Amino acid sequence: FLRLLTKHALLYTEMITSAxxxxxxxxxxxxxxxxxxxxxxxxxxxxxFELAQAAAMAERTGYQEINLNVGCxxxxxxxxxxxxxxxxEPELVKQCVxxxxxxxxxxxxxxxxxxxxxMDSDEQLGNxxxxxGSAGCNTFIIHARIALLKGLxxxxxxxxxxxxxxxxxRMKMHFPQFQIILNGGISDLSTARNVLQEVDGVMVGRxxxxxxxxxxxxxxxxxxxxxxxxxxxxxxxxxxxxIESEISSGTPLQHMSRHVLGLFRGxxxxxxxxxxxxxxxHRKGSGTEVLLDAMAHLG
Numbered sequence: 001f002l003r004l005l006t007k008h009a010l011l012y013t014e015m016i017t018s019a020x021x022x023x024x025x026x027x028x029x030x031x032x033x034x035x036x037x038x039x040x041x042x043x044x045x046x047x048x049f050e051l052a053q054a055a056a057m058a059e060r061t062g063y064q065e066i067n068l069n070v071g072c073x074x075x076x077x078x079x080x081x082x083x084x085x086x087x088x089e090p091e092l093v094k095q096c097v098x099x100x101x102x103x104x105x106x107x108x109x110x111x112x113x114x115x116x117x118x119m120d121s122d123e124q125l126g127n128x129x130x131x132x133g134s135a136g137c138n139t140f141i142i143h144a145r146i147a148l149l150k151g152l153x154x155x156x157x158x159x160x161x162x163x164x165x166x167x168x169x170r171m172k173m174h175f176p177q178f179q180i181i182l183n184g185g186i187s188d189l190s191t192a193r194n195v196l197q198e199v200d201g202v203m204v205g206r207x208x209x210x211x212x213x214x215x216x217x218x219x220x221x222x223x224x225x226x227x228x229x230x231x232x233x234x235x236x237x238x239x240x241x242x243i244e245s246e247i248s249s250g251t252p253l254q255h256m257s258r259h260v261l262g263l264f265r266g267x268x269x270x271x272x273x274x275x276x277x278x279x280x281x282h283r284k285g286s287g288t289e290v291l292l293d294a295m296a297h298l299g
Contacts (some may be wrong), residue, residue, distance in 0.1 A: 001206070001242075001259050004235050005215040010038045012203075015069045015177040016291055017082070018045030018054035026054075041067035044072065044082045046092060048099035055100040055108075065124040067109045068093070071146040073116075073157040084147040086114045090131040101136035109139035110201075111183070114167045115146040122167060126174055130159070142168045156187040158206070169198040172205055187214075196222075205243050210262045222273050232263050233295065240288050255282040257291060264298060267275050272297035 002011055017027050021043075032039060038213045041063040045051045055066045070093055071085035086093050093110070100108050114125055129140055145161040152160055172180040183203040188277050194203045207214055210232055219225035229255055245255050257277050262269035276294040280286060 001235075001256075002212060002215060004230075004238050005212060006218045008038075008219050008225070009215065010040055010065070011209065012040045012042050012067060015042045015044045015072060016054075017178050018043055018047065018050045020050040021054040021057055022050050026057050030058055030063070032062070034062065034106075037062075038064050042067040042069050044069050046082045046086060046089075046096065051096050051100040052103040056103045057105050059104045063106065065107045065109060066104055067111055067141070068096060069111045070111045071141075071143050071147070072112075072154075073149055073152070074154040077171045078214070078269050082112055083147060084116050087128055088119060090128045091245050093128075094135045095279050097132055098135035099135045107139060108183075109141060109179075111141040112142070113143050113147045114164055115143060116149055120146050122170055122174075125167065125171060129171060129175055132176055133175070133178060137273065138177070139181065140171075141183055142171065144168050144182055144184040145193045165195065165198075170200050175293075187211075189217060193221075209259075211265045212260070212263055213265070231297075232267065235296065236260060236263060236291065240291065241290055243291070252282075253286040253290060254281040255272065260264075260291070267298065269298035 009064060013032075020026075020029060031039065039060040043051060043054055043058070043066065047069075051068065058066060068081070070084060070086040074083065095112065097108060108244075112128065115121070118165065119125075123167050133140075135294065137223045144163045144165050144167065145157070148161060149157075159228065165182065168182050170179065172178075179200045181201040181203050183205065186192050186195065186204050187207040188203055191206070195202055196267075204214070213235070216230065216235075220227045236292070239260065247253060261274045261277060264273045273294045276297055277290065280290045280293070
């Protein structure tokens with residue numbers, strides 16, 4: 001769906017645990033299509049050997065980048081000893097990255113926060129980047145908020161801690177040899193352009209999901225592509241054949257329709273469009289007619 005909106009932006013999967021790949025249904029979890037490229041897989045874990053195995057599986061499947069997530073603040077992730085809590089263990093993260101680098105030929109990146117709990121200084125973040133970078137990671141995606149693992153929920157950790165872009169900018173100054181990608185709070189293209197004056201790239205998460213048509217201008221604004229004329233309706237109609245194919249393979253409609261709920265955000269009838277999908281897409285036997293009926297509420 002997102003690849004219908006941008007041909008050039010690098011897309012990332014949801015975080016997949018290394019254990020789920022090594023001990024579970026790797027074929028299902030890594031399933032994708034070549035027309036989704038360029039595509040990176042995001043892994044979670046803290047066992048270097050297991051992460052190396054999972055990364056090798058992902059590379060064989062066709063992913064063009066392996067990303068290790070040490071920025072997720074969820075309670076479940078902390079219990080499993082991966083995600084943001086690993087920022088307190090840079091030596092372990094270094095071992096994990098070194099193991100991955102030794103087992104794949106594609107680029108390896110790390111996604112982290114600017115800090116966690118009491119680890120909230122330029123010096124501590126710089127130490128983390130330096131140690132992990134020495135293992136062969138040259139790209140860091142930094143969410144410009146601290147993660148307060150002991151006091152806030154995962155949702156609150158995405159919104160309450162204040163953004164600190166300046167710390168991320170300073171990391172780029174201190175480590176010019178690294179590719180520094182800023183994440184957090186990017187909801188318009190003008191902000192993205194301003195940030196790109198200081199760092200090497202921008203990752204957009206919630207805005208891309210909640211307002212996916214935001215991505216339709218990316219190729220023109222940042223990759224020099226000719227301005228497109230594809231409307232929101234055009235995008236949805238182009239998505240229908242994929243939905244039909246997946247339904248015929250046994251995938252329930254709601255697993256795909258939930259990703260388009262924000263496509264008509266801010267448009268006349270957009271609320272009715274979302275409501276119709278929410279009311280009908282989960283019903284057994286639902287097909288693309290549900291989306292076509294939802295479109296009738298627009299305008």
